[in-house]
Amino acid sequence: xxxxxxxxxxxxxxxxxxxxxxxxxxxxxxxxxxxxxxxxxxxxxxxxxxxxxxxxxxxxxxxxxxxxxxxxxxxxxxxxxxxxxxxxxxxxxxxxxxxxxxxxxxxxxxxxxxxxxxxxxxxxxxxxxxxxxxxxxxxxxxxxxxxxxxxxxxxxxxxxxxxxxxxxxxxxxxxxxxxxxxxxxxxxxxxxxxxxxxxxxxxxxxxxxxxxxxxxxxxxxxxxxxxxxxxxxxxxxxxxxxxxxxxxxxxxxxxxxxxxxxxxxxxxxxxxxxxxxxxxxxxxxxxxxxxxxxxxxxxxxxxxxxxxxxxxxxxxxxxxxxxxxxxxxxxxxxxxxxxxxxxxxxxxxxxxxxxxxxxxxxxxxxxxxxxxxxxxxxxxxxxxxxxxxxxxxxxxxxxxxxxxxxxxxxxxxxxxxxxxxxxxxxxxxxxxxxxxxxxxxxxxxxxxxxxxxxxxxxxxxxxxxxxxxxxxxxxxxxxxxxxxxxxx
Numbered sequence: 001x002x003x004x005x006x007x008x009x010x011x012x013x014x015x016x017x018x019x020x021x022x023x024x025x026x027x028x029x030x031x032x033x034x035x036x037x038x039x040x041x042x043x044x045x046x047x048x049x050x051x052x053x054x055x056x057x058x059x060x061x062x063x064x065x066x067x068x069x070x071x072x073x074x075x076x077x078x079x080x081x082x083x084x085x086x087x088x089x090x091x092x093x094x095x096x097x098x099x100x101x102x103x104x105x106x107x108x109x110x111x112x113x114x115x116x117x118x119x120x121x122x123x124x125x126x127x128x129x130x131x132x133x134x135x136x137x138x139x140x141x142x143x144x145x146x147x148x149x150x151x152x153x154x155x156x157x158x159x160x161x162x163x164x165x166x167x168x169x170x171x172x173x174x175x176x177x178x179x180x181x182x183x184x185x186x187x188x189x190x191x192x193x194x195x196x197x198x199x200x201x202x203x204x205x206x207x208x209x210x211x212x213x214x215x216x217x218x219x220x221x222x223x224x225x226x227x228x229x230x231x232x233x234x235x236x237x238x239x240x241x242x243x244x245x246x247x248x249x250x251x252x253x254x255x256x257x258x259x260x261x262x263x264x265x266x267x268x269x270x271x272x273x274x275x276x277x278x279x280x281x282x283x284x285x286x287x288x289x290x291x292x293x294x295x296x297x298x299x300x301x302x303x304x305x306x307x308x309x310x311x312x313x314x315x316x317x318x319x320x321x322x323x324x325x326x327x328x329x330x331x332x333x334x335x336x337x338x339x340x341x342x343x344x345x346x347x348x349x350x351x352x353x354x355x356x357x358x359x360x361x362x363x364x365x366x367x368x369x370x371x372x373x374x375x376x377x378x379x380x381x382x383x384x385x386x387x388x389x390x391x392x393x394x395x396x397x398x399x400x401x402x403x404x405x406x407x408x409x410x411x412x413x414x415x416x417x418x419x420x421x422x423x424x425x426x427x428x429x430x431x432x433x434x435x436x437x438x439x440x441x442x443x444x445x446x447x448x449x450x451x452x453x454x455x456x457x458x459x460x461x462x463x464x465x466x467x468x469x470x471x472x473x474x475x476x477x478x479x480x481x482x483x484x485x486x487x488x
Contacts, residue, residue, distance in 0.1 A: 007406035008441035009449045010396045011046040013085055015378075015418035018051065018093055019101040020073060025056040027069040030076070036419050037080040043433045044445040047083030047173065049415050051183070054090045054155055055103045062108055062144045063154070067162040074163065078171045083447075085174035085291075085415065088159070088279070090152050091132040091181050094193075104130065109151070112143055118208040119148075121188050124231065129188045129205065131181040135271040136210030153278040160282050167286045173452050174413075176291040176338065177279045184295040185272045185326070187264075189311035190236065199299035199353035200237035201246065202311035204230055206264060218263050227256050233311070246305040265315035265322065266464055269329050273461065276333045280458040287452050289336050289374065294326060294364065296341030296380055298349070298357035316363075321474040324367035328470045332459040336412060337368045342377035342395045343388040359477075361395055365409070366477035371470075374412035374450075382417060384428040386488050389435040393484035396439060400485035409478060412450060414439060431488055438486045 016036075021027055040048065050073065057065050077084050094102035104110065110130065113119045119137050120128040137148045146154070156175075166172045179185035189202035196202065206215065206229060219227040232251055234243035244250055251257040272292060279290055300308045309316045316322030330337055344357035361377070368375045377395060379388065396411045422428060440446070 004403060004405050005401075005441045005443055006446065006449060008397060008401050008410065009443055009446060010411050010439045010441075011413040011449060012436050012439045013047045013049050013083070013413060013415040014040055014045055015049045015415060016073075017419055020050065021053070021056060021069045023056070023101065023103055025059065025066055025069050027072040030072070033073065034076055034080075036424075037076060037082060039424050039429070040419070041080050041082060043429070044436045044440065045082070046413070046445065046447070047085060048077055048419075049085040049087065049174075049176075051087045051089040051093070052159065053093065053103050054088075055092065055105045057158075058155060059106045062146075065155075065158040065162070067159070071162070074166050074171065078166065078169065083173045084166070084171050085176060086159070086163075086172055087176040087183055088152070088156055088178050089183055090155065090178045091183055092130065105132070109133070109143060116142065118210060120208065121205045122208040123194075123203045123205050124207050124229075124233075126207070127194055129181070129191055129194070131188055131191070134208045134211060135267055136206075136208050136214065138271060138274060140210060149274055149278060152275055153282060156279055156282040160286070167288065170287055173288055174291055174336075175279060175283055175288050176293060177275055177335075179272050179275060179292055182295070184293045185268060186295045186312040186314070187268065189313070190308070194236065196236040199308070199350075199355065201234060201240055201243070201300060201307040203236055204233055204264065204311050206267075211267070214267070215260075215263060219259070222259060224256070224259070227259065230257075230260060240300060240303060240305050240307040246307045246310075248304075250305065252305055252310065261310060261315045262468070265313050265325070266468075268313040269326060269467060270464070272326070273329050273332075276330070276335055277458055277461075280333050280455065283455050284457060285454050287454050289452055290333055290455070291336035291338050291376065292330065293338045293340070294323065296339060296344075296357065296360060298341055298344065298360045299353040299355045301356040301360050302354045315471070317474075319474055320471050321363070321367055322471065323364045324371065324470045325467050327368045327371040327373055328467050329462060330373055331371050332462050334373065336374040336376055337364075338376040338378065338415070339364050339368075340378045341380040342392045342414065343379035343381070343383045345387065345391055358391075358480075362398075362477040362480050365395065365398070365411075366475070369409050369478065370475070376413040376415065377411055378415045379417050382420070382422070384422065384431060386431065389431065389438075389488045390484050393435070393438055393486055393488070394481060397484070398478060398480040400481055401441060434488045438484075438488055442486065
């Protein structure tokens with residue numbers, strides 16, 4: 001029976017604090033971190049996740065990397081007997097929900113932006129977003145002769161060379177490749193730093209000169225040189241019906257609107273694909289999995305226009321699956337897909353937001369499983385209550401425990417957001433320990449579940465036309481039980 005039960009075991013990781021390394025790239029919290037890791041080990045978790053900030057490691061000058069602080073943290077994780085998920089965080093920390101510390105991207109990169117602000121994502125009013133470089137400069141050699149993709153690739157190469165001992169020892173099992181703001185594969189369409197407030201629809205963010213030129217060329221090639229970027233899609237905090245673009249029978253349903261939305265979302269898919277290809281080359285042969293994070297944009301999900309998803313770059317409609325296209329691209333590497341908001345219930349959301357996190361999670365996980373991917377989830381907001389944990393447990397094994405072997409669908413892993421003093425207090429810690437045990441199918445910690453194989457070379461690029469074929473029709477999601485069969 002134990003062997004069959006083991007097939008239902010879902011690994012649990014916990015995110016380390018955002019400021020585990022200081023803003024001047026030193027590790028000053030050794031005793032505190034050691035104590036936290038000890039408590040996590042006692043709770044039976046499989047490992048931890050850490051942001052590896054580009055802005056700290058290559059912060060001083062181009063091509064000069066300082067990994068010393070991260071090596072100290074990784075050593076503690078190794079001594080604690082935990083596995084490690086490393087996020088290649090090429091974005092700024094600060095300006096998003098939960099950001100308690102400010103770590104910008106490297107100063108020398110921002111200096112390039114002083115003379116050429118179009119290296120940053122730009123909205124229609126010309127406001128720049130300095131969280132992450134626009135994907136418009138992916139192939140532009142503007143950074144002391146390097147392109148943005150070369151910057152990311154060189155950063156990952158240096159990580160591999162410097163962390164080879166941890167890679168060889170099997171401590172680092174997962175490389176999550178940051179692809180945008182908050183490390184997520186999306187456009188910065190809802191920045192709190194620029195006044196966005198939930199549940200605003202956000203804005204299309206493609207008005208830097210590089211993306212403008214790209215769109216102009218694409219429209220001309222399609223025989224419509226007169227088409228421009230949207231000028232009727234509203235502002236960050238609008239509701240859909242306030243705009244012409246998202247209104248009933250709005251621009252998004254016209255040929256012009258569909259052309260734009262396809263271009264906008266395809267640029268994001270190609271951006272992810274190109275950087276994953278570089279990551280695959282860098283970590284080839286290492287016993288790690290590559291992963292990306294997709295954002296859980298659950299507001300305006302129940303209206304036909306899905307406005308907030310569209311502005312973020314997810315071309316998802318009631319009759320078009322904007323997540324299966326991403327999943328299909330990932331199959332060539334193959335990379336895991338990590339999705340958020342796994343703890344949310346529809347009933348907890350305000351009705352004005354037209355929000356449906358449960359349906360969204362169901363759609364995205366179904367899309368990924370149909371493509372044969374390993375899927376992981378996170379919670380979007382800190383939760384310590386049974387309802388939040390039980391929702392995660394339901395999503396981790398949507399059809400429940402299979403006593404005869406592997407369940408039809410299960411998450412490959414779950415990462416809990418995040419280590420805090422509050423997590424380790426009294427009842428919170430007790431409930432968390434129970435949650436970990438339930439995720440492990442009521443078994444003790446087992447380091448041998450879902451072993452990782454050495455990374456093989458990515459398959460050839462999938463033509464975008466083939467990727468788009470999986471978008472329609474949007475299939476019914478797999479059935480999810482209303483509640484978990486192993487509640488905390």
